[in-house]
Amino acid sequence: MPERKVLTGNHAAAYACKSVGVEVVAAYPITPQSPVVEKISEFVESGELPNTQFVTVESEQSAISAVVAASQMGARVFTASSANGLAYMYEILCWAAGSRLPLVMCIATRALGAPWSVWTDHQDAFSVRDVGFIQQFVESNQEAYDTVLMSYRVAEDPRVYLPAFVSYDGYILSHTMMSVQIEDDDKVREFLPPLKPHIHLTDFENVHSVNPVTPPGLTVRPEGNTPGYYEFRYSMQKAHEYAIEVIEEVAKEFETKFGRAYGNGIYKPYKADDAEVLIFAVGSVASESRGVVDTLRDEGIKIGLISLKLYRPFPIQHLRKAFNKAKLVVVFDRDVGYGMEGILAAELKSALYAADHRPIIRGFIVGLGGRDITADQLINGVKKAIEEQDNREVQLDTHVDFIGLQLNELGFKKEEI
């Protein structure tokens, strides 16, 4: 029987691992991710996960390496990290995706040092944009649990075979208790059949080796040529492109089976149907924006929200549709593409460049390193964007706005310059 529990985001992710019956977990402590693996250890030691091996590695690099290796043995695996730990995994994240391993990992998002910060922002998750993982952001602990379940299903789908990240905001979700429905194991097993790996290292009848030095060109063989590095990369790109329809399909099936949906599995619209102004954000910023939409609606502004769930593959076609009526899009990035602008803003602009309808896109940076984002700040951002939406000079200005800075209090005063 499904069970309702009050759980933190970290524990919701741990329960998801239990539900899917992970076989090998390796993780290293880092705030705010640690409780997810503490909980899994508890499951393993108490016998609640009798067939799971937990490798208490000495670093994040070893954590991801161990699960990459275990995945190549055909095991269902899990790991999790945050910020600097995630950065320390970078090299092997590429290895995981390059081997098309269907592993799932959680990121409890946190700002990257230096200087040290243990608080949330999305810089860590965005900094691993190009490793080749499917990347998703969630807004609640139930969504974290559900998205881990769906991610295994998508990652292990032979049409996809890509690793997946599930990112939830440090503290805001990772350490906040919410009601979460934990599904019945049998029902989860129906939804998620056993993993059918595409690497068979333990098949000693048909010996093969994996991930050798792979040349630019093909290996010509009478029994069939093998691809060069270039074809592997092409294949990975195409797997991403076509994963979107699988993700949508899995989200629908999940809804039928468990009765919960997160938009179309790609993005979650909120009061978006008739909106002239749309906020675009992920995770905690999207959550906070819901209240902002309500407040501004009360003031008579036709505003809505597109909360992006699937960040990679970037759902370009979906976004073109989602924004095909809006006059103005306000993007709140809890991250910076240094020397450019907010990463979501830049990518949305790129996605809509060839669209029939191109709304004005105004980006703001918010809440880096856990700086509180207040509803007022977001409201002011939206209002500023609305006010200036017809000002061509503002559109041409390439300087990036940071909301919620306290420069005045540090003695930087415009009037004194």
Place this chain on the structure above:
Amino acid sequence: MVRTEQDIKLEKKVSQTILASQQTPAVGEAGHTGEWRTKRPILHTEKCLVVKTGKLTCNLCWLYCPENTVSRSIPPKFNYDYCKGCGICATECPAHAIEMISEKEAPSCEGNEGGN
């Protein structure tokens, strides 16, 4: 050109088929490495302990060959297709029965040959 149904099918097939870079075992992965040789080992059977005793007892040439191109047989045979001509067998042979001769002076530069 807009992608056709066929294009899409092909792209999907590629993305579902080309997964991890994998290899299968084969002799001569690096080609005929015998071509690297400047000198080749030849066996003076009259000196060879294995030939003299008629027993597979010495076989140090087989033991020490890094490339696995000397056989444990009577007489030991060299696999000239892949022998890189390092000369370890000649150096290690306790009976000095193996001689490294210049490839140019070799009776034949091709194929698998036994000791002479």
Place this chain on the structure above:
Amino acid sequence: MVIKVSELPEEEMILPGTRLCSGCGIQLAYRWALKALGPKTIITNPASCSTVCGGVGGYTPLKVPAFYCCFETVAANAAGAAAALKAKGQDKDVVVLAWAGDGGTYDIGIQGLSGASERGDNFIFACVNNQAYMNTGIQRSGATPYGATTTTTPILGKQQLNKNMRKIMEAHGLSYIAQTAASHPRDIYEKFKKAREFNGKGVRYIEILGTCPPGWGFPTDQSVHMARLAVETGYWPLLERIEGKLIISQPSKRYLDKSKRKDIREFLKGQSRFRHLKEEDIKIWENYIDAQWDEIREELHKQGDI
């Protein structure tokens, strides 16, 4: 007793025609290690000369499965593979071999190896030590011995002693540690056999001195001879530490007696990387060897073995 050549198995795990250099000591070691472990072996291998041995593109000379991994991660990979085999109930049948070079062991790989050793993850870790980053073009490593020129110690030679990796591994209290050399294929064979018998007893560490003709600077036919000189001069003792107990292997036993050891100059003079060494440098080598044996003797004495 050392196994007879006639008793060694015929089946080869590495097919001929590899990419490794002519006269490669690593290939000889690889050949015998895999002959000992047999077909039910899964190799994980980080960046190293042995990666080249694994082949480029769709073919490999290896007749056992291997999966390649990042430079610093081989021990963690082996740990993960061993955990997966355990989860699937295949851990009794299949052995995981982490096969790394000295860089992947002494330097960039030491953290993962230390972690896995402390945890008691179930695999064999082989360090095939050719005493520098040979695959990238002979750069100095933590295993490069005193005085050796490399492409990053090009004129003066390395000014430090090599790290004592064996002692580091001994400090981890492993069930099985062994030191062997490319000159002693039968010793390699027996030690890998034994390491396999220790299945389920954590990390088993075997270090093999692997000679490198281009990196050390000697003719290819000297590869076995050079490793043998390392043993015969007492520089590289063949030994085991089984459940904490030190055992000097048969070929090295006689070198407990200093007078039986060959002059280290024989080893050094045969290699161009030591060409520039002066008498005072050679003294450092001699002291290194003497101190090593003094320690061994003292421990054997404590154990009641001499």
